[in-house]
Amino acid sequence: SRMTRIVLDTINPSSLVIFGPDPKRWYSYNAGATFQLSQNSVKNLAVNSIQPHPRNSRQWLGLSACTNAGCTLVLSNDMFTSPSYTTVSSATTLSHAEWGPQGDIFYLTVSNQFGHMVSNGTSGLYMVPLFGRDHVLAFQITDHYIFVGVSRGLEAELQVTDLTQNPSGMDRTLYVKASFPTGPGLPNKGYAVLDSDPSAWVILAHSLDIWGGGWGNMYTSDESGSQFTLAIEHTNVEYGYFDYTKVLDGVYISNNVSNWDQAGKDKYLRTYITFDDGGRWSSLQPPTHDFSGRPITCTGTCALHLHGVTSYVAGETTLLYALENAVGIIMGIGNIGDYLEDDIQLCNTYMSRDAGMTWAEIMDGGSIYEFANHGGLLMMASTELQTNIMLYSLDEGLTIHTYQFTTQPMIIENILSSPGGKTGIVMGRTPKGGRVTVTVDFSNLFTRDCTEPDDYEDWSTPTCVLGENIVYSRRKQAALCYNEVDREPVVSTSVCACTWDDWECDVGYDTMYMADGTFTCTLTGTPLPDPPTNCPPGTIYVVSKGYRKIAGDVCQGGVQFEMVQKVCPQGNSTTPTTTITTGNVFPFVSTSATTSGGGSSGAVNPTPAPSSDTPPSSSHGGLIAALVIIFVLIVAGVVVVWKVEPVRTRFMDIVNRVRGERTNRYSGLLMDDGSI
Secondary structure: OOOOEEEEOOOOOOOEEEEOOOOOEEEEOOOOOOOEEEOOOOOOEEEEEEEEOOOOOOOEEEEEEEEOOEEEEEEEOOOOOOOOOEEEEEEEEEEEEEEOOOOOEEEEEOOOOEEEEEEOOOOOEEEEEOOOOOEEEEEEEOOOEEEEEEEEOOEEEEEEEEOOOOOOOOOHHHOEEOEOOOOOOOOOOEEEEEEOOOOOEEEEEEEEOOOOOEEEEEEEEOOOOOEEEEEEEEEEEEOOEEOEEEEEOOEEEEEEEOOOOOOOOOOOEEEEEEOOOOOOOEEEOOOOEOOOOOEOOOOOOOEEEEOOHHHHHOOOOOOOEEOOOOOOOEEEEEEEEOOOOOOHHHOEEEEEOOOOOOOEEEEOOOEEEEEEHHHOEEEEEEOOOOEOEEEEEOOOOOOOEEEEOOOOOEEEEEEEOOOOOOEEEEEEEOOOOOEEEEEEEOHHHOOOEOOOOOOEEEEOOOOOEOOEEEEEEEEOOOOOOEOOOOOOOEEEEEEOEEOHHHEEEOOOEEEEEEOOOOEEEEEOOOOOOOOOOOOOOOOEEEEEOOEEEOOOOOOEEEOOOOEEEEEOOOOOOOOOOOEEEEOOOOOOOOOOEEOOHHHOOOOOOOOOOOOOOOOOOOOOOOOOOOOOEEEEEEEOOEEEEEEEOOOOOOOHHHHHHHHHHOOOOOOOOOOOOOOO
16 A cells, blocks of 8 residues: 555654555554554544654644645544544644644644644633734744744745743744844745754755755854854755755754856755854765775865755655764765765765764665664665665674565665664565565664673764763674663763854854964944843843854853843833943954855855866755755745655655646645645
8 A cells, every 4th residue: 555654653763653545554562563554543634744742652733634724633642543533623724733842732824823722721722823913934843942934025034932931932022033144145035944952053045946946045043043144155955955964963964056156057066064063164074995995086176975855855865864863873875076976876875973074985876774773773775776685784884784674676765763773664665566564673683782881982073062072872883782772871071162163253243264263253234233122121131242152052261252241221221231241352363364155154165166168967965854944935926835844755756746737837835745
């Protein structure tokens, strides 16, 4: 039968449901070791709308009976595997719903009203609008903030609230407008919230074609989540996705368009990484030897470039993959050279054990892969042909073994596993198009459990990240044992002395880098208002002199800049009542300046594209591995919103539908069920 989605329970990932043709569902409580079929469950359920509760096991939220008039909100206490459910909102007007920060429900109606559900104590829940009659395009709830996209005529703005100040998210007065650097030639065609831990990452699409392709600039916020400065320019966009991957807090990977000024031409992509939350970016260091141990030779610019999720959405390759449960481990498919190769047959599979500082080639050609047991079990299979052979490793790629997991070859589309599990779920299809799911159990290969201290090592990133040195305990690469730890523990943390990497230029200031790695911040725009727009009387706010510490950075001492603390005025007064000066001014030691990234904080200055007589490789680039993406397209004066919620399954059907049904004359709304 046709499978539409696999959903894992948030609290207990061993509980999962495979959704098939409505109302068929296969559910398992033992990580796929056995499945049961349910054919008598909630009907007309919008599968892509399902959200497990963040704290209550098997309690899932979803939208049902969707029509052009909207959807009904329903709640299940058994993962939608039985006909029993609760109708939260019988009014078929909802287009989106999410669990709130305190377990409440936030919603968006088809008439673009945003609000939350409130209990009246007798007849269940009723809807309370938060933004009045404002035209809300979309909203997103993260661990630290709530972001709300609001339409203002033909323009849109981003409203944000800090959940440390507004824990429930229900106080409308604590939402403020996000502020971004502005300037000529920077049209905002859409935006996406990429991450919010510890600072918010938002990307603005500055060039976007009718297919959702182009590029955008990424910005990072201060700790309020509302004041943004430029992190990196010209991040790749395809099919409405941005090429961005989070590795650890402060460590990110981005694919960028080097020939961003050549609209309509094939893109030349390069991969960059940052270890200081977007302050500085560098190319990936390529491995010195290939999978067979032969030295790698390279001419010209030799850097490692990796495909992202856009290639995955297009059905071309696998995700660039990093999990916090397997700390420091990254896997991806790419090539060594000047640019990212579009032809997957020219790419290989690479792995890093140190959060992207160094890389190793672990397989010739591209592959689909998954790692479990905190990286202690690595599973791979070819994506280029029908196969019944899986490759696996118990020592993070040091040695690779083969295993025939079924008698008949199949086209493998995905491999899934819970991070601490011993099993892999292989999803694919037969040559005739039938869907196949195979569970592969590796339990017998783990002959013993890991023991302290012999099987573990302390590991940390080579440099301080966000002013802190975090030491993790993880299984040694060559220790062939089963790691029962639920999550890689943090052994110790220590605060680092501040360096230039812990600072960035504040809103309204541009960056000029010096030859010795320092930089100056020059006021070129409008600085933040003093006092700020949202300034509750008696609270403290900080005014910089152009330099601000990166959000979430905890460094102390070392390089410091003057900061002024002020107290918000009382009543109608606009004058702060007291001021407190902290820190000291750090003297500049160099006067030989070089600019980078057009004079903006942390930006990479793109290298010009090769000349026309040098045949470059084009690429579809990659995407975010993350959250809800919002597009605001102005087509014939009409605001059109695209909202896509990626899951870890192929999106080829949706991509084909978009390619076939979107033209230069029409714009469409991509629904959660894949319809236009």
